[in-house]
Amino acid sequence: MLTFPHFFPDQVVPPERFGDREIQLKQINYTLKAVTQARPRGGMICGERGIGKTSLLEKTKSLCLKNKILPLHISLHEFDSVHEFYDTVFTGIGAALKRIGLLEKFKVFLSEYNKAWEHIVRIEKKPVSLQTEVESRMGLLLEKMKKKEYKALIFLFDECDSLKKHVVALQILRNVWTSLCQQGHCLGFFFAGSQNLVESLGLHSPLKRHCIPIQLKRFSRKECLMVMESLEEGAKNKLPIEVKKRIIELSGGYPHYIHVLGGYSVEAMEEGEGKIWEKALKNYFLETNEYESVIKKAQTISDNQNKLLIHMDRFGPSSPKDLSKKTGLPPRTIPVHLKRLEQHKIVQKVHRGGYEVLDLNLVEYIQLKTLKEQ
Numbered sequence: 477m478l479t480f481p482h483f484f485p486d487q488v489v490p491p492e493r494f495g496d497r498e499i500q501l502k503q504i505n506y507t508l509k510a511v512t513q514a515r516p517r518g519g520m521i522c523g524e525r526g527i528g529k530t531s532l533l534e535k536t537k538s539l540c541l542k543n544k545i546l547p548l549h550i551s552l553h554e555f556d557s558v559h560e561f562y563d564t565v566f567t568g569i570g571a572a573l574k575r576i577g578l579l580e581k582f583k584v585f586l587s588e589y590n591k592a593w594e595h596i597v598r599i600e601k602k603p604v605s606l607q608t609e610v611e612s613r614m615g616l617l618l619e620k621m622k623k624k625e626y627k628a629l630i631f632l633f634d635e636c637d638s639l640k641k642h643v644v645a646l647q648i649l650r651n652v653w654t655s656l657c658q659q660g661h662c663l664g665f666f667f668a669g670s671q672n673l674v675e676s677l678g679l680h681s682p683l684k685r686h687c688i689p690i691q692l693k694r695f696s697r698k699e700c701l702m703v704m705e706s707l708e709e710g711a712k713n714k715l716p717i718e719v720k721k722r723i724i725e726l727s728g729g730y731p732h733y734i735h736v737l738g739g740y741s742v743e744a745m746e747e748g749e750g751k752i753w754e755k756a757l758k759n760y761f762l763e764t765n766e767y768e769s770v771i772k773k774a775q776t777i778s779d780n781q782n783k784l785l786i787h788m789d790r791f792g793p794s795s796p797k798d799l800s801k802k803t804g805l806p807p808r809t810i811p812v813h814l815k816r817l818e819q820h821k822i823v824q825k826v827h828r829g830g831y832e833v834l835d836l837n838l839v840e841y842i843q844l845k846t847l848k849e850q
Contacts, residue, residue, distance in 0.1 A: 478711040480745055481704075483738035489531040489731075491538035493707060496699040497528070500690050504536050504666075507688065508543060511664035512627045516657040516686045518665040520636075522673045523692030526732030529668040532692065533632045536666060546626040551634045558645045562610055565631075611652045618661045628662030636669040640676040650682035694729030697791065703734055715741055719753045725790045726757075726840040728833075736760065757844060761837065770841045776820070777842070780805055781813050785822070785839045786846060793830030 484493070503519065510517035521529050533549060540547035555561050621629050639646060649665070656663050667673070667687065674681075674689045695703065701720060708714050715723075719741050727733035740756035740763075749755040761767035777785075780803075787802040788794045796810035805813075814831050817823045822835045833839055 480713050480742045481708040481711045481715060481738065483707055483735045483742060485732075485736040485739040487735075488534050489528070489735070491535045494531060494535045496695065496702050497532060497535075497692070500532065500692065501535070501539075503688060503690050504532075504539065507664065507666075508539060508545060508628075508630070511630065512543075512545065512662050514657050514660050514662050516653050516663070518667070518683070518687040519690045520674050520677075520683075520687045521666060521668040521690045521692065522671050524671050524730075526730055527671075527692045527694070528731040529692060530634055531731070532690075533634055533666065533668055536630075537632060540630050544626055545628045545630055546621050546624075547630045547632055549632040549634070552636055552638060554638045555642070558606065558642055558648065561639075561642060561645045562606070562648075566613065607648045607651055610648060611655055614652060614663070615656060615659075615661065618656065618663060628664065630663075631665045633665065633667045636667040637673060637676065639667070639669075640673075643682065646677070646682040650686065653686065694791065695727075695731065695734075696729065697724050700724040700727060700729060700734060703731065704738060707738065713745060715745070716752065719756070722753045722757075722840070722843075725843075726836055728790050728836050754844060754848075757840065761841075764837075766837055770838055773820075773822075773835075773838055774842055774845070777817075777822075778813075780809070781817055782842050782846065784810070784813055785817070785833070786843055788823070788831070788833050788839070790833055790836060790839070793826045793832045795829050795831075797829075 482493075484490070500521075507517045507519050521532055523529050537547040537549055539545075550565060552561075552564060555564060618629055653663060653665070665683075665687070667683070670676070671691075674684075677683065701724065704715065704720055704723070715738070723734060723737045723741065726737055737756065737760060740759045741752055743759065744752045744755040747755075758767065761770055774782075783803045783805065784799055787799055796807065796814065799805070799814075800807045800810050814823060814825075818825060818831070822833070822838060823831045824834050826832045
């Protein structure tokens with residue numbers, strides 16, 4: 477049994493500690509089932525930085541292994557040509573196989589492949605020949621996979637935004653994918669990238685027909701709590717409910733910040749600190765080098781603006797009308813205060829009449845300061 481909960485700041489969350497994402501996991505399980513039926517299906521996992529894309533890929537990898545599907549997890553990079561993309565793919569195969577303990581079984585295949593590949597990457601003006609060779613090599617891997625009693629092969633590509641510059645690489649991949657599935661092979665791909673990955677690849681992307689968008693958005697308050705509760709499983713000491721509420725509000729629903737703030741809170745608990753959240757917040761500000769700037773910024777804001785910020789929703793826009801009801805301030809004064817806060821980049825206007833908090837750190841500092849003064 478753990479003494480304290482274990483959070484994972486700046487780390488990929490292990491599959492056994494993975495949080496919510498029920499809808500996305502249903503999409504992934506549906507896709508994996510389709511792949512095992514030799515249907516060319518995949519997914520594009522999209523979202524902002526720190527939203528949990530890599531952790532979801534790791535969870536997908538664990539689902540693959542559970543269902544006797546061979547997962548190959550490869551991180552891409554900026555590349556200059558179609559050939560470099562495929563060179564990256566097949567160079568990564570060795571490392572991926574090693575991670576899942578199959579490198580020895582595939583050593584002969586990889587050596588056979590490397591002999592041929594040195595010649596293929598030098599072909600600069602023959603994409604058809606490149607396509608034929610890619611299909612041959614992938615087909616060989618699929619045959620070897622079947623002999624090891626795996627139902628399907630899944631490529632998990634991370635950091636995929638560089639693909640938007642190389643339509644030819646995607647066309648070759650789509651053609652090879654379709655052809656191999658028509659031959660009865662079970663092959664699928666998951667791509668992970670920024671929140672506009674699908675749009676950046678274009679409305680007529682070669683992969684659009686085969687890949688469903690799997691959009692990762694910020695957690696709701698309920699989902700944030702579920703994530704923290706799953707991380708507390710098996711721990712003797714739990715985070716106080718008030719600390720959880722503060723973590724939820726400051727995180728704004730971003731998984732990365734749940735883990736960072738949870739980690740600081742656990743540190744305060746381990747040190748026997750009575751004021752857990754106050755200590756955790758201060759350490760967080762010091763670590764991010766924002767402690768002094770937050771204090772200075774707070775000193776430039778009026779009491780009425782403080783009141784507005786405390787009552788603004790951290791998970792969505794707030795309207796002047798709603799804020800007037802919550803704060804008791806005159807309706808005509810609200811837009812003036814919001815405009816000033818907008819000029820200082822503390823809030824932003826997101827649609828007609830709606831404002832959203834930009835500086836969550838500042839709002840949390842003001843919240844804590846207000847509670848201490850009451």
